[in-house]
Amino acid sequence: MTTAFNISGNLFSRTISLNEIEGIKNAKNPNEIKSLWGKIADWFCGTDKENAKKALFELINNDDVTIKIDAFNQLKAMVSPAFKDAFTYTTTAISDTSFTVNLSIGALFSTGEISTAGKSINLNEHIKTFTPEYFIERDIHLEQVKKDIPRSEMYFCHTSTHHERIAVDMLPQIINKMSEEQKKSLNVALSQIGVIDIKNQINQHAKAMSLLGDPSKKLFLSLENQGNITVEIHIINNLDAEKHQVYQSMCPESKYPCLYAKARIDIDINGHCNISDITVSHPGIE
Structure with missing residues (x-):
């Protein structure tokens, strides 16, 4: 079983444990997110880090699917180019009223199946x-x-x-x-x-x-x-x-x-x- 996620680049190499990611998933307020944010801060450029922290919290904790998807889009837009490919989604069902999707950040996090009317x-x-x-x-x-x-x-x-x-x-x-x-x-x-x-x-x-x-x-x-x-x-x-x-x-x-x-x-x-x-x-x- 994978126990860590490796982030590598020309200027740094870093490992984030799944326990740390689980802590982010279980966080219930921005302060808890903030205490863990330093572990993944290298994903984002300096000017985007505060907004990225807020978006990460919404993605993980907000029950409103529209807000969750908007947060996912914001994170992908702000993340450094080396990590954009980690932000993916799969569509498991399509009907004339909704899409059922699963949002993922590499092997670190997935929303599970959520339904949206889309655009x-x-x-x-x-x-x-x-x-x-x-x-x-x-x-x-x-x-x-x-x-x-x-x-x-x-x-x-x-x-x-x-x-x-x-x-x-x-x-x-x-x-x-x-x-x-x-x-x-x-x-x-x-x-x-x-x-x-x-x-x-x-x-x-x-x-x-x-x-x-x-x-x-x-x-x-x-x-x-x-x-x-x-x-x-x-x-x-x-x-x-x-x-x-x-x-x-x-x-x-x-x-x-x-x-x-x-x-x-x-x-x-x-x-x-x-x-x-x-x-x-x-x-x-x-």
Whole structure:
């Protein structure tokens, strides 16, 4: 079992025992943190040390997840470059309402799993419909959708709480009351064609939150009143640090390895597609 953490640099070499770290974790007031601070002071430049002490206390002791994450971000921003890589996080679950994350400082400290709503940006002003060239694949027979059903998670929404996974043999019954133009548009909106276009448009307008690689996708089809159709697309990207670094070499502006994106596509009786409620979220960890 590891009993100490070694800190080495050109100008110093230091070891911090896990007992000392445990003392920091168990501290209940700033005075106790202060008595231990000298043992890790070399992590930070002189002008940042007082703020770093406060941030460390909040990270360890504050029950408010937002404050805890802000403190983690502050510490990482203030720490000397040699130690930035020690500040990491993993995401163990992503949903449309929260991220479950574990913040770590090397082998010294981890928060355990905590949930946060993260931070979101809305792209409604930038993404309003599909890129015209993607509509080349509009097809009344939904051939692209049929190809994608076995390899995708597509659900038909009977009610707001009852969703049934779509099988190829269900399609004729689902689409029998749709207009031909709606079917053509649905062949884009419910297939990989539409997902790829939305992903590409997000990457164009929110480069720091680019959806890289092959994220997981879920699509939900609803038949609304007055003959309108709605497709909801949910995209989850959860890359580990190593894989994200590989993608960053091709997309340097990408900043967040863990992302959740959603979009709503409304198709009217004439087959016109309107994209709304399009947001991209990340855990809020820098």
